[in-house]
Amino acid sequence: xxxxxxxxxxxxxxxxxxxxxxxxxxxxxxxxxxxxxxxxxxxxxxxxxxxxxxxxxxxxxxxxxxxxx
Numbered sequence: 001x002x003x004x005x006x007x008x009x010x011x012x013x014x015x016x017x018x019x020x021x022x023x024x025x026x027x028x029x030x031x032x033x034x035x036x037x038x039x040x041x042x043x044x045x046x047x048x049x050x051x052x053x054x055x056x057x058x059x060x061x062x063x064x065x066x067x068x069x
Contacts, residue, residue, distance in 0.1 A: 005035035026050070041066065 011027075018025045028046060044066050052060040 002032060003035040 015025070015027060030043070045064075048066060049060040052058055
């Protein structure tokens with residue numbers, strides 16, 4: 001909600017247009033984050049899970065921790 005480059009309203013307009021066009025889409029919202037490439041464990045995990053599902057066509061390992069000890 002802190003993104004000064006793309007206001008949340010604009011994101012919701014895109015979501016509405018995708019729904020109206022009956023398109024499948026994924027949306028991940030990070031509250032209290034600014035625009036840009038985000039860092040952190042949760043972001044990294046979600047990104048890699050997405051790649052595994054949609055590029056590799058496999059199910060990511062359950063509860064796998066990237067860089068975890």
